[in-house]
Amino acid sequence: MNQKHNRAAKFVPALGLCAAALAVAFAGNASAAAPDTTRVIVAFKPGAKAAMKSVVAAAKGSVKHEIFGMNAMAIEVPAVALKGLENNPNVEYIEEDVLRKPLALTSPSTGTPYTAGQLVPYGIKLVQADQLPDTNAGNRKVCIIDSGVDFQHEDLSANGANVTGEYDAGTGNWNTDENHHGTHVFGTIAGVNNGTGVVGVNPNKNLKLHIVKVFGKDGWAYSSTLSSAANKCAAAGANVISMSLGGGAKSMTEQKTFDSLQTKGILSIAAAGNDANTTISYPAGYSSVMSVAAVDENKAWASFSQYNSDVEIAGPGVSVLSTVPMGTGQDPVLSVGASTYAPTAMEGSPVKTATAPLADFGIGDSVNTAVSGKVCLIQRGTVDFATKVLNCQNSGGVGAVVYNNVAGPVAGTLGTTVTSIPSVGASDTEGAAMKGQLGQSATVGIKASNYAYFDGTSMATPHVSAVAALVWSYFPTCTGSQIRTSLDNSALDLGTAGRDTKYGYGLVQAKAAYDRIKSLGCGK
Incomplete structure (x- = not known):
C-alpha cells in the first residue's frame, strides 16, 4: 500500500547488488581446495593459535582465514594430515568448512524463457510465471489504481498502445509518477522482456493495462476517489483491478462499488496492509475483494504483513526488485582493492x-x-x-x-x-x-538507478493481480469469482495446514492454477 513506499525508502538496495555481482565476490573468496587437500575449520584452545599455525605449516597446509572473535581458523591441508590434527591436544574440534552462497533476490536470465542481459526478480519464479507463457494475455486487461507510471521508462514504454490511462485534475497525467509507487507496481506486472533491467509476470507486451492515478506527490486519496477510480477501471473494460493501497476504516460506498464490480465479473485485488497486526485494511477487507499478504524469497511470512481471517492469498513482498521513475533509484557501490x-x-x-x-x-x-x-x-x-x-x-x-x-x-x-x-x-x-x-x-x-527494491504487501499485490490475468487469459470464459476460487485452491499451502491468518490459502501459483482449471474446469 502507499504508506509502504515511505517505509521502503529507508533501505533500498539497488540494481547493482544483483546475484551476478554477489556471485563474483563470493567466487573470489571461496575458491575450491586443491586436489588431495581439504578445507576445514579447526577450533582450538585459548592461547594455542601460534602452536596451531606451526602444526598446519608442518603438515604442508595453509591458513585460509582466521575467524574473527573465535579461537578458530579455516585451513587447507592434505587430507592425510587430518587424523594427526584430530589427535592434537590443542584441538577442540574439526569440521568441514562448508560453502555458503548468496540467497539471491534476483538471478541473471539465461536466455530461457527471458532474453539474456536482464535480471529475473525472485518473485517471478516463486509464483511460477516463468512456467506459463503470457501468449494469450492480450485478451485480459489489468487496471492499476495507484500513483501513475513513468511511461517513459526504458523497461515499460515498449508496452505501447496496450496501455491507456485517465487524466485527473487533482493528480495529473497517468503517465507520470511523483512518488515511485505505481511505477514499481507496473514493473512487477508487465516489465518488458527486452534484455534490459528486469521482467514482470507478463513480460511480452501482450497484456492490456489501464492506469487510474489516485495518488499525487502527497501520497494519499479518499475512499470516494477510490470508488470513482474502480468504476473507471470497469468502464475501461478491466478484468482485474490491482490496488496496492488501503486504510483502516470501512466505507459503505466502497463496499457497494466492489460488490457491484464483482457481479459484473471483475476480480478486485488489494493489499492486506503493512502494520504487522490483526487489523483488517480496506478495500482488502470487503468480501468482494481478494486480500493479499506478503512472503519473502524463502516463502516465509513477512513480519510486517497484517494477519487476520480476511487474508486470502500471499505473494512475494520482501525486497522486490522492480522499476522506479528513471534515475530515481539508488545503486550503492563499494569496492576495496580487488574486492x-x-x-x-x-x-x-x-x-x-x-x-x-x-x-x-x-x-x-x-x-x-x-x-x-x-x-x-x-x-x-x-x-x-x-x-x-x-x-x-x-x-x-x-x-x-x-x-x-x-x-x-x-x-x-x-x-x-x-x-x-x-x-x-x-x-x-x-x-x-x-x-x-x-x-x-x-x-x-x-x-542513480532506474530500479529499486521495495518491501510491502503493495509489492505482493501486483504479483497476484498479474498471475490472475495470466491464468485467466487461457480461460477467458471463466468469471472473476471463478478465477479467484481456482487461485485459492491451487495456491501453495504455507504455514498451518489449510487457510490461515498469515498466508491465507498460500502462495499464488500460475502453472498450478492453469493445470487445475484445465483439468477440473472454472472455479474448482
Whole structure:
C-alpha cells in the first residue's frame, strides 16, 4: 500500500547488488581446495593459535582465514594430515568448512524463457510465471489504481498502445509518477522482456493495462476517489483491478462499488496492509475483494504483513526488485582493492562516488585530519550515522563506509543532515574484511538507478493481480469469482495446514492454477 513506499525508502538496495555481482565476490573468496587437500575449520584452545599455525605449516597446509572473535581458523591441508590434527591436544574440534552462497533476490536470465542481459526478480519464479507463457494475455486487461507510471521508462514504454490511462485534475497525467509507487507496481506486472533491467509476470507486451492515478506527490486519496477510480477501471473494460493501497476504516460506498464490480465479473485485488497486526485494511477487507499478504524469497511470512481471517492469498513482498521513475533509484557501490562488496544505501547520501585510500576512522566520534583525502571506514556505535559521516567530511574525508557492530548489514539514514561526501553501510563481516585492507584504493558512493527494491504487501499485490490475468487469459470464459476460487485452491499451502491468518490459502501459483482449471474446469 502507499504508506509502504515511505517505509521502503529507508533501505533500498539497488540494481547493482544483483546475484551476478554477489556471485563474483563470493567466487573470489571461496575458491575450491586443491586436489588431495581439504578445507576445514579447526577450533582450538585459548592461547594455542601460534602452536596451531606451526602444526598446519608442518603438515604442508595453509591458513585460509582466521575467524574473527573465535579461537578458530579455516585451513587447507592434505587430507592425510587430518587424523594427526584430530589427535592434537590443542584441538577442540574439526569440521568441514562448508560453502555458503548468496540467497539471491534476483538471478541473471539465461536466455530461457527471458532474453539474456536482464535480471529475473525472485518473485517471478516463486509464483511460477516463468512456467506459463503470457501468449494469450492480450485478451485480459489489468487496471492499476495507484500513483501513475513513468511511461517513459526504458523497461515499460515498449508496452505501447496496450496501455491507456485517465487524466485527473487533482493528480495529473497517468503517465507520470511523483512518488515511485505505481511505477514499481507496473514493473512487477508487465516489465518488458527486452534484455534490459528486469521482467514482470507478463513480460511480452501482450497484456492490456489501464492506469487510474489516485495518488499525487502527497501520497494519499479518499475512499470516494477510490470508488470513482474502480468504476473507471470497469468502464475501461478491466478484468482485474490491482490496488496496492488501503486504510483502516470501512466505507459503505466502497463496499457497494466492489460488490457491484464483482457481479459484473471483475476480480478486485488489494493489499492486506503493512502494520504487522490483526487489523483488517480496506478495500482488502470487503468480501468482494481478494486480500493479499506478503512472503519473502524463502516463502516465509513477512513480519510486517497484517494477519487476520480476511487474508486470502500471499505473494512475494520482501525486497522486490522492480522499476522506479528513471534515475530515481539508488545503486550503492563499494569496492576495496580487488574486492567488491554489497553495501546498502545510506539514506540522505548525495548521488556521487569517490575513490581514495581506505583509512580507519574508529567510531567516527571526533574530527581527525589524518583521514584527509581518504575514504573513512567507521564502526557503528555511540554516535549517530549523520555525526559519523559529518565528522569524516570535516576531517577532509572524501567518502564514508559505516559497518555494523552486530551481525547483519547497516541500513542507516543521515536524517536532515546534508553532507557533500557519499556514504554507504556495510555488514559486520564486510567491515572486518575491510579492516585488513586499510591503505588500499576504495571506491564508495551512490549511483542513480532506474530500479529499486521495495518491501510491502503493495509489492505482493501486483504479483497476484498479474498471475490472475495470466491464468485467466487461457480461460477467458471463466468469471472473476471463478478465477479467484481456482487461485485459492491451487495456491501453495504455507504455514498451518489449510487457510490461515498469515498466508491465507498460500502462495499464488500460475502453472498450478492453469493445470487445475484445465483439468477440473472454472472455479474448482
